[in-house]
Amino acid sequence: MNKLFYFILFLIVLAAFGTNAFAGKGVKSDHLKAANGDKAKKGDTLLFPIKIYQDYISSADGDRCPSYPTCSQYCSEAIKKHGAFLGWIMCSDRLIRDGRDETRLSDPVWINGKKRTYDPVSNNDFWWQ
């Protein structure tokens, strides 16, 4: 049973991180400007691991995220804009969608010569903002 458990855990990690979901050091997008200052303070604790990831893991791992802004940057912006709770939910949603149907449905954008899928926070909160 234990083997099955670890196998499932492995599959989960593979699904979440093996699809370039978190790949890519955050390319700063201008959506940060719209971020709410008060909510940014609320999400500071969650932003710290993202910053660590961007500075130390992604810089070594490489810039491979197929979306713009990258998932880590998107999470950072979502947390700054909507606080830790909603930011975390939006971040999880993005990780599920990244690199799959979104590439077919959203507009492409060229960043540093690479074709990416344009999927900013504003594209996912417009309906309740």
Add this chain to the structure above:
Amino acid sequence: MIIMQTRNTHSACLLFALACFISLFFAVSPSFAVSDVPPPTNPLMVLSADKQFQYAQDLFSAKDYSTASGEYKRFVYFFPKDRRVEFAMYQIGMSHFLGGHYQEAVSAFKKLAEQYFDTEYSIKSYYRISEAYIQMKDFEQALIDLNNLVTISHNQDVKDEAFYRMGWIYIETASWDEARRYFNKISARNRRKFELEKLSAALEKETAIPHKNPKLAGFLSIVPGAGYLYCGRYQDALIAFLLNGGLIYAAYESFDKGQSALGGVISFVEFGFYSGNIYGAISSAHKYNRKNTGQFIQHLKENIKINLSADMRNQGVTLSLQWSF
């Protein structure tokens, strides 16, 4: 003899004094001074209204809008009684508008509309103000501005154009019934001009726009991935199902084996993904609707909308029709 000598001495003194005065005069006087620098020939530049206006017009035609607006302002300032002042004020607004400075354009057009009443350019200014607000995505202000025009104008043609524009603003915001209401306000004599019959027929097709119910998408997401599946996102649905299913199973196994700490961590992560699956499904439905509605509106604009905009680059007003074959 003594007297004669005295007279001669006096004459010599007078001559000497006269010579000194003349030489001193030539030496000191700047107008007679010898210099290499030529005297200024035309120190004053005469600025005529025609020259100033033409200069501003040339800049506007050359699309140097920021400089053009400044030159139009100079024209208005120095020649306030010229007959072209109203047009120059309109061009100040147009320079800002075409330069993409919509807020400044609104201010300039409002200034004109306050100064002049029911003139050609004051009416056009109202239209431009609404267009500037539309560019800024402030549809409410655009509607308020056109409503003001309808209130103050006594010209039925002007009112009809304002109604037509208001109807299109409602189309832009997908408020179909409001759009129909404003199109119906257009007087009978202008209904053909605005092709209302064709427009009404096209608007009827809005019910056929493909639509996904966001609430249903959210509800279906109780089963992870079903909401995405409903929105036509098959890959996302599969990943959401596997990820959530796996995490739920992992959390269950952890708690079942007495590994509460691990179970807690997995549950925390799973909570995010499960909520994200619901949020994403609702969001996907909204994006689906927005995309299809946007395409329908774009189709209407390209095939049905009459281009009422005044020729931005010139002075005239053009009325053009578009239709698809």
